[in-house]
Amino acid sequence: MAEFYKVDDEVLEIAKDVMRYHPDLNGSRIVFVFRDKAQKLHGSIVLGAAQKVSEKYKVHFPYDFLITLALDQWQNMSDVGKKAVVDHELCHCTLTERGWGIRDHDIEEFREVVERHGLYKSDLMAFAMAVKEAPIRDMFRDGSIKVVIDTVDEFPEKAVA
Numbered sequence: 820m821a822e823f824y825k826v827d828d829e830v831l832e833i834a835k836d837v838m839r840y841h842p843d844l845n846g847s848r849i850v851f852v853f854r855d856k857a858q859k860l861h862g863s864i865v866l867g868a869a870q871k872v873s874e875k876y877k878v879h880f881p882y883d884f885l886i887t888l889a890l891d892q893w894q895n896m897s898d899v900g901k902k903a904v905v906d907h908e909l910c911h912c913t914l915t916e917r918g919w920g921i922r923d924h925d926i927e928e929f930r931e932v933v934e935r936h937g938l939y940k941s942d943l944m945a946f947a948m949a950v951k952e953a954p955i956r957d958m959f960r961d962g963s964i965k966v967v968i969d970t971v972d973e974f975p976e977k978a979v980a
């Protein structure tokens with residue numbers, strides 16, 4: 820059974836800093852929580868999760884989004900990695916015509932397909948352009964490279980995988 824804790828000031832300071840990239844979230848109520856150990860899903864480490872809080876649960880849980888971060892991974896992450904993960908989770912949180920919602924990742928693709936067939940669709944091309952300009956950074960302080968993912972869903976339905 821996982822244990823959950825309040826996040827420390829570092830998380831809140833990072834969130835405050837990266838909120839400048841998320842003007843659409845002004846006025847949203849976002850809460851962060853640490854989970855003691857990252858879950859594993861299909862062999863990948865689940866670094867975090869972004870969840871939209873269902874309307875009926877807001878009566879007792881007055882937030883629009885709940886972001887969970889895996890503390891065991893967080894503790895070994897570089898400053899860049901921490902910022903990127905918080906920014907990533909906030910990218911999932913968005914304002915839609917029907918209120919607060921969860922946004923999916925820009926691309927979903929297999930590396931092998933791109934290796935075999937190239938940048939065959941516009942979302943891949945746009946992503947490749949961004950990657951081309953991006954520097955390589957270490958996500959973890961010890962330089963380790965892990966296969967990491969995150970999850971999204973609605974709280975509390977479909978509890979985080």
Ligand SMILES: [Zn+2]
Pocket residue numbers: 907908911924969970
């Ligand atoms: Zn994500």
